[in-house]
Structure formats: C-alpha cells, structure tokens
Amino acid sequence: MPIVDLMSGFVAELRRAGLPVSLTENLDAMEAVKVIPIEDRDAFKYALGATLVKNSSHWRVFETIFEVYFSLRGSQYNIVNATDEQADEFWRDEQDQAQLGQGEGRGAGGGGLEALTPEELANMLMRALMQGDQAMMRALARQSVARFAGMEPGRPVGGTYYLYRTLRNLDLDNMMAKLLEANKAGAERQMSSLEQRLAKDEYEQRIEQFKKEVEAEIRRRLVADRGAEAMAKTLRKPLPEDVEFMHASREEMQGLKKALFPLTRKLAARLARKRRHGRRGPLDFRNTVRHSLSYGGVPAEPKFKYPRPAKPELMVVADISGSVAAFARFTLMLVYAIQSQFSKVRSFVFIDGIDEVTKHFKATEDIQEAIHKVNTEADVVWVDGHSDYGHAFEVFWDRYGKDVNPKTTILLLGDARNNYHASQSWVVKEMRKHARHVYWLNPEPRSYWNTGDSIVGEYGGHTDGVYECRNLRQLEGFVEKLV
C-alpha cells in the first residue's frame, strides 16, 4: 500500500479515537515521513508522534493504533491462508517461515524452538527472564503464541481471549516465584531485604515486558488476518478523560487515577490565576500616590488593589453505594486535591445512613489512604444498605443543617436512584434557602434520568442546577465553574 493511503487511514483512525488531529498537523506528519525512512520503525513512530500527538496522555492510544497500522507485515504473521483441513500443514509452513525470519537476525538464538517440549520451553523462558535476554524473550513470545493461543482465522474473538489462553499455559505467577527462588539460591551470600525487593521489581518488569511481547504478537497476527481497519475498531478505547466513571474497568480506573493528579494541579493553577486576574480590586490610594511621584505629583497612573474574593465553603454529600461509588471517589479526590481553593471543605457519605468523613481527610495528607478509610470505616448503612436518599438527607438536615450558611455551597453527588423510598425533597429545598448554591452532579447519561427509580428531576427542581458528570472532562468543567 502506498504510504499516503496508509497515512490517511492512520490519521482517520486517530481522529475516530478522539485525538484532535488538525489539517496542519496532518501535513506536518507527511513532511516528517519524507525525511524519516519507514524502515527505521522507532524513529518513524516518534516522528509521527511528535507531529500528531500533542498531549502525553494520548500517547498510549496513539501507540496502539500505530502498532495496528504499521505493524510488521509478512506472510509469517498470517494466522492461516488455507482452509481448516490444511491447518496442520500450515502451522509447519508457518514455523519454517518463522525460522527463516530468525535467520535474518530477528530472534537470534531462537532456532529450533518448536521442537521443544513444554517443560523445556518453560525452562528457556525462565532463563531468558533471569538474564533479561530481550531477543530470546521475543522469540519465545512468538513461539508461545503459535503454540498455545490456538488462533483460528476469521474467528470473531477479541485479542484478550488469545492472550488469556497463551498466558494460562505459561503460568507466569508460578514463574515469578521460581525466579525469586533461583535468584536466592544463586546468590553467594544472604540477601538483604532491600536486594530481594529490587530483584522482585526487576523480574516483575521483565515479565510485564514479556506479556507485552505476547500481546503484540497476537495483535500482529490478528491484523494480518482481519486487516488494520477492522482491528483498530475492536481495539478502540476511550481517552482517559472520556472514560465513564460508571463503567470503567480496573485498568481504566488506574489510568483515570493517573490522569487525575496532573489535572488537579492544572486546575488549581488555573483557578488561582483566575481569582487574581478575574477583576480589579478597589483603588489602592497609597500605591497611586507613590507612583504619582514619578509624574511630578500628578496621579497619572491609578493603581488598584488585588481583589481578594472570599473563597466558598464547600459541603460534599455523596452517595457511595455500589453503582456510583467510583464517581463519588473521584469527585472527593478531585475536591480534596484542590481544597486550597475553598475556605473549608466538609464531606459526607451515605447509602441509606449518612456519616461525616471530613476527619479522615484531615488526619492524613494521603488522599488515597483517606478514601480507603472512608470506604472501610464510614457508618453509612442504616437498614439494608440500599440507597435511600430521602432518609440520608433527612438525617443530614437534622444533624448538620444548622451549619449551612449563606457562604456554603452544597454538592450532592449521586444517580438519585432512590429504590422507591420517600424522596424528602423538602430537604433540598431548605438547603437552597439557606446555602449559597446547591448543585447536583449525576454520573448517569442524561437520557437515563428520571427513568425507573431515578428521581433526579424531583430533587433537581430545588437545586441551582443538575449536571451530567460522566467522565473526567465533564467533572473538570464543572469544578472550574464552581470556583
């Protein structure tokens, strides 16, 4: 395929994945590939990255798409090019070709791998991991996929299925224990705990790298089978800021957590700046007179005081029942990470009972730890541990209502799925009467609101606004508005 067509397909896929690639950037990339030969794959990748990806959190998405579009191509990566009856024969062919490939120096020292028994293969893998032998690890990854993944052409199965099958056969957890033992036995003297820990980290990283090799190998074969476009579609993942709180997988959660920290830093810097520059303060008489001296006593240049607007007090009232727990956690993390922007932050969590958790955040600087304490120690179950907004609000008003004053902004977090309990929406009405603002953040898509047992409309009518907060991007937008 000519490079131009390949590139336009690639850029189109980047855009579909949500990366903002502009026309000029596309042209830059075309210029860049002219001076960098495609054969130098790493340099080629970085050239495309430098011209097309302008945000480091998008790099992973870029990398995946790059792998799909510019993966090594060649007949040795085909899953099969014949019918099923010929599959056996094909595997032999395929392995011959693999060997040829190794002859060209791709997997040095990997010749004759297919003749090994599984035990021998495991031993070789262990040796490769022990020594950190990259070439050998790559060759073994290829061999493992060929042997264990059981890939069939045209089968509409995702790559994770093959990955699971390959890794199950390799039993890497056990491998880790064996590696550590071998390392201990190989040492001349007693190893200190520090050395053991370092060795463990080292092996963990090598195993991780091996897994990545296996994954890449599977992907290459799938691309060869299905074509780049179809493959890119199955691999398409949302950018970290677009991941929905309510449906995030564990891996995505990790990504979200990583994305949250730089975000809060940016947000805090931006808010502080906005506060200082938003408007001018009153005339600074002293400063004006002082500056008038250089104009011979004429106050030609009026000086103004820096405005010091009052920071709002914040009360966060969050539903932490199963379905919306992740959302509550992220909002609390975000709020506490920028708490310097508020004069005071108090937080309450509820399911059907309610409990104040401010003290957990005060006790430690580590937000993660505080969140963990909230999850384990807060007393939030009253009857059965199913969300009861009505009761929780009622208790809240009863216990803490007197602390709500005109400086307070109240954030209510949850999907308002009340399990058909009494809504007690008068509490929200009262809140609004006493507080400066009351906002409701709902992690559900707007189209689900007020369906089933969701009564967000009933509460929402008494607030200053209900906001859809499905992902980090929306949450960030709201917080900025709030301060």
Added chain:
Amino acid sequence: MANAAKGAVAQAASTAGTSTGFASVEQVRSGLKGVNYLADDGIAGVVYLAQRLGKPVLIEGPAGTGKTQLAKSVAELTGARLIRLQCYEGLDESKALYEWNYKKQLLRIQADKKSDSWSAVHDDIFSSEFLLTRPLLEAISAADPVVLLIDEVDRVEVETEALLLEVLSEYQVSIPELGTITAKQIPMVFLTSNNTRELSEALKRRCLYLHVDYPDMEREKEIVLAKVPDISENLADQIARIVRSIRQLDLKKAPSVSETLDWARTLILLGVDHIDAQQAKETLHVLLKYQTDIAKAAKELSVDE
C-alpha cells in the same frame, strides 16, 4: 536567472540548519552523547526532525528530567549561541519581543530641537538604533547561528502566548514603525513546559511535541555514570534500580533525574560503594522531599528493620 539560482541556494543553506545539518537520527544521538546528554530514540528523533523541518519543539514532562538541558546541549553541539527567554506571569511584549528606547529617543529630540524638521526626527527616532531587542527579536535578527530556548512557557497567560505565534510559525517579528523583520536563518527553537496548564491549540499546532519522561533504568544508569565522576558501575546500577522501584510507588513527587544525581553524589561523598538498607534510609531525604513520601518509601523498601 543566475540571481534566482543563487537565492535558492542561500535559501537551502539557511533551512539546512544553524551551522551543521544533521545527517541522521543516529548522528544526533551520538553528537548529544558527545556533549554529555544521553538521548533516547524519541528525543534524538524529534531533534533531528525539528532541524530538518525547521519547526519549534515543545518539550513537556515532569520537573527535573532534563528539558532545559536538552536545549543547552543542542546549542553546545551545534556551536550555536543560546538565547533564553524565561517566562513568568506578566511577561509582555516589551520584555519578550522589543521595546523602544524612549530615554534615548527623548535625548535625540532634545539634542537638536531647532535644526531638524519634524519628519526627519520622526523617521530618525524610529530606526533600529533606538530599538532595544529582547530575546525573541534577538534570536530572529541574529546573524550567527542561535538556539532559542523559551523556558516554562506554561507560566505566561493564554493571551500572552499569542505573542509567540508569529515568531514560531513565520520566524518573523512585525514592528509597526519599522516593518517586518524576517529571520536571516531559521534558529532552532525549544519551548519547555511543566504542564501546569493546557497550552493553547494554536501554539501546540505550530510545534513538534516531545514528552520527556523519567528515563528507563538502563539510561538512568548511564546518565549517573556520565554525570557523576568516580562512580563505580556497580553503585550506579544499584542506584538506578532503587530509584526505579521508588518511582513505582504512589508518591506525591517522584524523584527526578537531578535528584538521582544528587543522591549519587551524596553517596560518593559518604564513601559508600554498596548501598545497604541503613544507608538508603539515612539518605532518602536527598531523593524525596515530602515526609510522607520518605516514610512510605522506607516502609516499602523494608529498610526500616
């Protein structure tokens, strides 16, 4: 005809780079190594590309990973003069681009009040003699090869960013009284950002983007070996391993490369050639700057027993 050809040659020579054009990515990498900067594939590739395409490079990444150093090293490598514009909140045109030397202008007007007609004086006081060049204009108008470093560009306000756009895309500065000053040769431009705010799309679009992250273990070891005199390979290896393990923890601030180097120097001063748990614990404060981080690292590396 001959003239046009000559012009084309001059054009080619100017776009080919500051003093020496790089022939390949490999050459950039080895060249940078020669001036004691260990670049990985990404860094060398982007520097090469920037030089070939004549585009500015926007470098982002955590603090202390050698972003500013990269610009300095490239300047050293190409034998170019480094012009540095340190950004801060409140930076404006008169500090970044140019300013009229109004005191001198006043003197000029007073010196011959009688003799000259108004128009002569007017033309005269708005000539380059009365222009104070600031870093951006200086980089554009320099006759010798220069590398322009715009440091911590995320500190200026979004509105001020617009000042940079003309310089970065056209390599020219427009001065209403004088006209447009175009670069005689295209300087290499590096912008660094600590990512405290999102830069504008317009700025990003004009730049190549380079994210400099913490180096992997092998590279960090090489950096320690290159930058710390008299360090043994064994110790450097151990330092790099421990730092990698620490970076994997969930910390407030992960140790940067410069902190790794500080730690290595500290250990050398203490005469350590093999780190044991006790020494690691006693010197962790060089590497980490928050008490909670230190406690966590000490606990995680089980060096408190």
